[in-house]
Amino acid sequence: MNRNYIGSLLRLLLLVAVAWGCDSKKEAAHNHAEQFTCPMHPQIVRDEPGSCPICGMDLVPQAESGEEVVDSALRPLLKPTNAQVLSEAPTIAPETGTRIVTLSAQGKVAYDTREQAGVASRVAGRIERIGIRYNFQPVRKGQLLLEIYSPDLVAAQRELLYVSRQDDNPALREGARQKLLLLGMSAAQIADIVRTGKPVYRVFVYSPASGYIVDQSVVAAPATAPSAAMAGGGAASSGGGMNGMGGGAASTTAAATAPNVGNAPVLIREGQYVGAGQTVFTIYKASSLVADFYLDASLAREVRRGQKILFQSVAGDAALQTGTIGLVEPAQRGGESFATARVYLRGSKLNPGQLVRAEIPVVTENGYWLPRSALVSLGTGWIVFKAEGDVFTPKRVQTGLSADGMVQVLDDLTGWRVARTSSYLVDSESFIRASANL
Template sequence: MRNSYIVKIITGVFIAAVGLAACKTKGGVAPHNSMELVADSSITHLTQPVNAQVVATIPVISPETGSRIYSAAANGVITYDTRQQTAVASRVGGRIERLLIKYNYQPVKKGQLIMEIYSPDLAAAQRELIYVAQSSKELLAGARQRLQLLGMQPGQIDQVLKTGNILYRIPVYSNSDGYILEKSAAVATASAAPPVATSAGDGMSGMGSAAAPVTSAPAAPAATPVLLREGQYVTAGQPLFTIYQADALVAVFSFPPQLAATIRKGQRLLFYPTEDNTAMQTGIIGLIEPVFRNGENFTLARIYLNKHHFRAGQLLTASIPVMYSNGSWLPKKAVWRLGNKAVVFKKEKEVYVPQVVQTGVEEKDMIQVITDIADWKVASNAAYLVDSESFIKTKQ
């Protein structure tokens, strides 16, 4: 390194000069046994390696202190309100002869045909109905009620009595308007940890803005194919589908632990669609849920939407003001990153010495330093004090 080479030259000149001075006496040349080396303490700082301290004339700055307010942004998504849902189950055991649901989150209407099931028990009950209708009118009401409990509609029962033919395919209808989701897919969606990151927003009150740590957020519902197939057997009472009501949606936002402490239930949030930051609106947090998924710790905040113009799967961005009252603030260029450590160059007499500091949040061009450096003088630009190989030896 060039700096080390310069230091070696200066050190050699210094030793030679000291040797010549020690050889001089009153009469000219001193005796051989009276030679003595005398070090000049004014240049001892030049003999230290450049990765431990640096001699430079770069300007110094003092850390800024005081409270700062910034607007942190949290990403979110519009999803279905799990409180407003109905289940679709088979009342009889049998084989699926016809399936009209092809993918999850397919829109359905109340009374819409979902599937047709062949059930041996239902066919036997229809034969019993026909026999009772021909032989014993007193038992007809009980036979009709049994078929209704097994899922047949009154009109279908009347058709069997009128024609005398057994209906081998029993239809299953939707009991609500909304979006249908397979039960197995609903469980998988609830346990997944989708990757959506949080980011920083603009500052408030002229005090700057800080970047929020990266975390996960809920993912948009995916229209995946259903796993249920025609020819598959189902049992009586087996839940097959869940229907989420179309008018019940919820906005779910993800907050890292640093921001989770600043939110509470009943607090108002300002949010807007990610693709249009002019369509802002406010909402009240109705539920705060701490979550630990796939080794990641974060907090979900839900805003229940009554009257809205959003659609399921739409991405949102929420803005929340956060105040930081501890620590000091430095320009980002004054802090040098060494992997998982941060270093500043502290001015000590004629040299700059690298010191490890603990950092916090970051904003556009400022960074929070948790370590107490209020009375320090640090280099304004750390990049100028790093040698070509970026080796830095910090003090313990």
């Protein structure tokens, strides 16, 4: 009997110890999880489970560190919309490989400045007669342009006449004769002066070449920058516009020498004084023309000298022509950077001042290609939305060429998937915070 009593007592003590330990654990667990909070509104703290009075979500227990325990499925929602976007938008992979891109550019036909000829007076004097009435008037070689009265010229003629009459020194006569030749008189005129003994009070200035003449005041006038439509013609279809949206401006030489003055009258008048060596007129040879095409400055690296292009008149009144780029000239005017691709024309039916457009084929092997809809402009750069799990993160990228609705991205996009249409992921009420693309 004693043995049964002792066994029953031990079993009773064991049950009491187990029950006491369970109560201690429950109390400890209750003490550690005695507060509950909302995952979306951490300021809501309750002593018992329930719902958030703000959003209605179930309250979750707080951790021992005081931080709320957040469901992993809710973590993408905790970042601001300008840093990442939760969306199920369709994605695409960037394309690679060699592409032949056609760049479009607009330009203008102008005179070739290498073939121009200047008309200057060799003596200082007063203009007595002008044979030119309007700018770009056609002239022939040897045509009379100016008649100038020069006191210095009259004095030099009187000196020749005096030496010829009073002194039988051939060296002095030849020196006086050479002086008149250097002042612009012809040998026939000098012979007539010696024969008649009467000085000529006017020196005649003749055209040194055939072409179109324009006075120096028009040539020196600054050229205006091309319109946004002309400069943007290349940028809209070329990737340079993706980086800087740069426009263009007129060429620094040929475009400046062919201002749009039409048949404006010359500004030089009879009675006006000119200095010795002063250039009065410039003659452009009609047989030598150039076509300047305006490109965004970033495209200058894609266009090479000696490259073939196709061009025609904007009005469509001329057939498609083939040309070779003879000069690629970077320049800046009016606060805008641009590049000019120049084609030298020989025997062309185009006229100076005529607008032309060109197609420039460019072969590129570098970069990745994305649809234009996959990029969003920030004003200072371009971004794409990279798919990272269930969210899209904006990434800043550097762009290159653009053609046929596709844009070249110069950064490494290996393994990326980006949103096909990025405009749907832009929050219009906040600025996009784009992280580095690498």
